[in-house]
Amino acid sequence: xxxxxxxxxxxxxxxxxxxxxxxxxxxxxxxxxxxxxxxxxxxxxxxxxxxxxxxxxxxxxxxxxxxxxxxxxxxxxxxxxxxxxxxxxxxxxxxxxxxxxxxxxxxxxxxxxxxxxxxxxxxxxxxxxxxxxxxxxxxxxxxxxxxxxxxxxxxxxxxxxxxxxxxxxxxxxxxxxxxxxxxxxxxxxxxxxxxxxxxxxxxxxxx
Amino acid sequence: xxxxxxxxxxxxxxxxxxxxxxxxxxxxxxxxxxxxxxxxxxxxxxxxxxxxxxxxxxxxxxxxxxxxxxxxxxxxxxxxxxxxxxxxxxxxxxxxxxxxxxxxxxxxxxxxxxxxxxxxxxxxxxxxxxxxxxxxxxxxxxxxxxxxxxxxxxxxxxxxxxxxxxxxxxxxxxxxxxxxxxxxxxxxxxxxxxxxxxxxxxxxxxx
Numbered sequence: 001x002x003x004x005x006x007x008x009x010x011x012x013x014x015x016x017x018x019x020x021x022x023x024x025x026x027x028x029x030x031x032x033x034x035x036x037x038x039x040x041x042x043x044x045x046x047x048x049x050x051x052x053x054x055x056x057x058x059x060x061x062x063x064x065x066x067x068x069x070x071x072x073x074x075x076x077x078x079x080x081x082x083x084x085x086x087x088x089x090x091x092x093x094x095x096x097x098x099x100x101x102x103x104x105x106x107x108x109x110x111x112x113x114x115x116x117x118x119x120x121x122x123x124x125x126x127x128x129x130x131x132x133x134x135x136x137x138x139x140x141x142x143x144x145x146x147x148x149x150x151x152x153x154x155x156x157x158x159x160x161x162x163x164x165x166x167x168x169x170x171x172x173x174x175x176x177x178x179x180x181x182x183x184x185x186x187x188x189x190x191x192x193x194x195x196x197x198x199x200x201x202x203x204x205x206x207x
Numbered sequence: 208x209x210x211x212x213x214x215x216x217x218x219x220x221x222x223x224x225x226x227x228x229x230x231x232x233x234x235x236x237x238x239x240x241x242x243x244x245x246x247x248x249x250x251x252x253x254x255x256x257x258x259x260x261x262x263x264x265x266x267x268x269x270x271x272x273x274x275x276x277x278x279x280x281x282x283x284x285x286x287x288x289x290x291x292x293x294x295x296x297x298x299x300x301x302x303x304x305x306x307x308x309x310x311x312x313x314x315x316x317x318x319x320x321x322x323x324x325x326x327x328x329x330x331x332x333x334x335x336x337x338x339x340x341x342x343x344x345x346x347x348x349x350x351x352x353x354x355x356x357x358x359x360x361x362x363x364x365x366x367x368x369x370x371x372x373x374x375x376x377x378x379x380x381x382x383x384x385x386x387x388x389x390x391x392x393x394x395x396x397x398x399x400x401x402x403x404x405x406x407x408x409x410x411x412x413x414x
Contacts, residue, residue, distance in 0.1 A: 118393075119395070121402075121405060124405065124408065125405045125408035125409040125412065125413055126408070126412070126413075128405075128409070128413075129409075129412075129413045144413075144414055147409050147413050147414050148414055150409055151406055151409045151410055151414065154402055154405060154406040154409070155406055157395075157402070158395065158399060158402040158403070158406075161395050162394065162395055163390070163393045163394060163395055164393055164394075164395055164398040164401065164402065165393055166398075166401070175389075176389055176390075176393055178386075179385075179386040179387075179389035179390050179393070180386075180389075180390040180393055182382075182383055182386035182387075182390070183370070183383075183386050183387040183389070183390035183391070184390070186325075186370045186371055186372055186383055186386070186387055187369065187370060187371075188326070188364075188365065188368050188369055188370055188371055191371040191373075192365060194371065194373070195328075195361055195364070195365040195371065196365070198328060198331065198332045198335075198361060199358055199361040199362055199365075201331065201332035201333070202332040202335070202336075202354050202357055202358045202361070203358055205332065205333070205336075206332055206333075206335075206336045206351075206354050207351055207354050207355055207358065
């Protein structure tokens with residue numbers, strides 16, 4: 001069994017990456033990481049399934065030790081992604097998809113040069129701006145700030161990302177994500193063992 | 208409109224590349240090249256649609272001028288593929304698929320470094336041998352010769368080809384070809400103009 005692929009999906013706020021991923025996970029075989037959090041476990045939840053439930057002390061130790069790919073504090077609780085999630089999933093032969101910001105994607109690439117970086121963006125800047133305004137949750141200043149960040153991300157992704165998915169229709173975009181994964185499994189460097197095996201077989205048994 | 212992609216599909220005799228392509232062309236958007244031939248035009252045929260109908264003299268001139276990617280003589284007539292077919296199709300914004308031998312694929316790559324080389328092979332050497340024998344059209348010596356060629360092609364493809372499609376079910380293999388094409392259209396280097404355009408748009412109109 002070969003190791004799974006490491007995929008990173010990034011895109012500015014309003015690019016529709018959550019919808020894209022939700023549609024993908026309805027049919028796709030790649031796996032999400034399980035987040036670590038310090039918030040209290042709920043009745044219906046299981047540790048190691050829904051989240052890794054950490055004490056605050058343990059979470060802060062993980063931060064200090066550089067074990068987190070990214071983390072955030074929200075409503076008094078930490079939420080984050082452990083680097084170890086990547087190896088856990090790929091070692092089992094599954095592909096892993098990380099939804100992170102462009103800077104985080106670049107960090108993943110430094111540690112895992114084989115990682116495949118995918119950027120997503122709406123069909124135009126006007127649509128991105130409209131999507132941000134339609135949310136109605138943010139004031140104009142915050143929206144302008146998000147667009148400034150978007151501009152920086154586009155420039156960085158142009159230079160360091162491997163693919164662009166233009167996210168017009170979420171189902172089409174999810175299908176293109178699946179196509180990229182399928183194509184990467186067909187990449188010759190993923191199939192060298194097979195090529196050697198069939199070559200030896202032809203030679204030893206059929207000539 | 209951006210230029211189309213150049214795709215090469217190669218695989219040993221018995222690898223099922225004709226069936227794979229026939230299934231692909233039922234739904235896929237990439238185009239075949241039109242062959243040149245010296246055989247007489249039939250009633251139902253149109254020059255430049257079914258074939259380019261060449262005189263023997265013109266065909267031999269094309270050979271001498273190195274205008275043919277590959278050619279063969281069969282039943283007293285020449286059949287071949289003109290290099291100009293690649294530009295004709297890609298300039299119109301369409302992707303082109305060339306079905307040629309590994310050596311021909313490597314020649315295409317020399318002239319068109321952006322060409323995408325795809326190798327196809329059955330799930331095992333035993334299946335390749337069985338498919339060749341099942342045809343029942345060739346003696347054992349010819350089959351062994353074909354397998355010897357296959358061995359050389361596997362080794363060459365391993366080193367110079369970009370993708371491997373394991374051709375077990377022809378429909379699955381055709382879908383994987385389509386996936387590779389879809390993924391290559393999503394490659395960042397195919398989308399630099401879009402990235403620059405949206406970046407400028409964000410900057411000039413929305414910040």
